[in-house]
Amino acid sequence: MQAFGMTVNDLSVAYGDRTAVKNVSLDFAPKQVTALIGPSGCGKSTFLRSLNRMNDLIAGCTVTGEIWIRDQNINSPETDVVSLRQRIGMVWQRPNPFHKSIYENIAFGPRYHGTKNKKQLDEIVEESLRKAALWDETKDRLHNSALALSGGQQQRLCIARSIAVKPDIILMDEPASALDPVSTAKIEELIAELKQDYCIVIVTHNMHQAARVSDKTAFFLSGEVVEYDLTPTIFTNPQRRETNDYITGRFG
Numbered sequence: 001m002q003a004f005g006m007t008v009n010d011l012s013v014a015y016g017d018r019t020a021v022k023n024v025s026l027d028f029a030p031k032q033v034t035a036l037i038g039p040s041g042c043g044k045s046t047f048l049r050s051l052n053r054m055n056d057l058i059a060g061c062t063v064t065g066e067i068w069i070r071d072q073n074i075n076s077p078e079t080d081v082v083s084l085r086q087r088i089g090m091v092w093q094r095p096n097p098f099h100k101s102i103y104e105n106i107a108f109g110p111r112y113h114g115t116k117n118k119k120q121l122d123e124i125v126e127e128s129l130r131k132a133a134l135w136d137e138t139k140d141r142l143h144n145s146a147l148a149l150s151g152g153q154q155q156r157l158c159i160a161r162s163i164a165v166k167p168d169i170i171l172m173d174e175p176a177s178a179l180d181p182v183s184t185a186k187i188e189e190l191i192a193e194l195k196q197d198y199c200i201v202i203v204t205h206n207m208h209q210a211a212r213v214s215d216k217t218a219f220f221l222s223g224e225v226v227e228y229d230l231t232p233t234i235f236t237n238p239q240r241r242e243t244n245d246y247i248t249g250r251f252g
């Protein structure tokens with residue numbers, strides 16, 4: 001499976017006349033996890049949502065700059081946003097399975113994008129659930145409601161749903177913050193597995209989690225990236241005083 005990354009050039013986002021993200025340029029490598037950290041309100045989620053054009057849905061929100069994947073600037077007006085969201089999956093803070101069966105949650109995306117063959121859909125469902133470490137727990141109840149799963153299982157189902165359409169990139173906005181420690185550990189293990197195939201960008205408030213799961217970390221402050229480096233460097237030898245103050249808990 002070929003892996004792709006993403007390059008962001010000079011991205012700015014404003015809500016009306018209030019700028020939330022200022023001139024951010026970042027490179028996300030394939031088969032790596034990048035963590036976005038920073039105090040509340042610094043623009044991490046706004047930035048993440050721009051990467052699959054979710055901010056298009058917010059009235060008055062403007063996004064300027066370039067977001068390159070596979071030689072295409074996906075922030076250009078010509079981009080087909082539906083096929084873009086197939087290539088860039090999103091996992092939210094709170095698990096949001098469809099009110100459908102476990103099977104249908106996974107099959108929905110591939111079917112929507114053209115796979116109608118039942119055997120192929122069965123294979124995609126099994127493969128996606130296996131990759132999300134959920135197959136053993138669900139294989140005997142695929143046609144039961146997804147809402148009967150625990151919160152942690154629902155979040156792994158949402159991850160399975162996003163990988164079922166074979167994305168290039170997976171975006172995660174605090175994917176474990178609503179989960180208990182055991183479910184959180186499972187999500188972190190899963191992220192480590194998935195990075196063998198995907199470029200993953202994750203927003204997290206949990207410094208330990210950023211240190212455990214990511215290869216690189218970007219520290220955001222007031223809408224700007226103050227520092228971007230290998231995760232061990234950010235957490236043990238940051239170059240900027242603001243980064244050091246944040247990771248040592250002096251603010252935020």
Ligand SMILES: Nc1ncnc2c1ncn2[C@@H]1O[C@H](COP(=O)(O)OP(=O)(O)OP(=O)(O)O)[C@@H](O)[C@H]1O
Nearest residue numbers: 015020038039040041042043044045046047058205
């Ligand atoms: N839909 C919106 N409309 C108007 N302003 C918004 C909207 N979403 C976010 N903002 C503003 O943009 C700024 C950045 O918010 P954002 O949610 O991106 O920050 P964050 O770093 O993800 O914060 P948190 O860690 O608390 O989730 C904040 O000032 C916020 O109030």
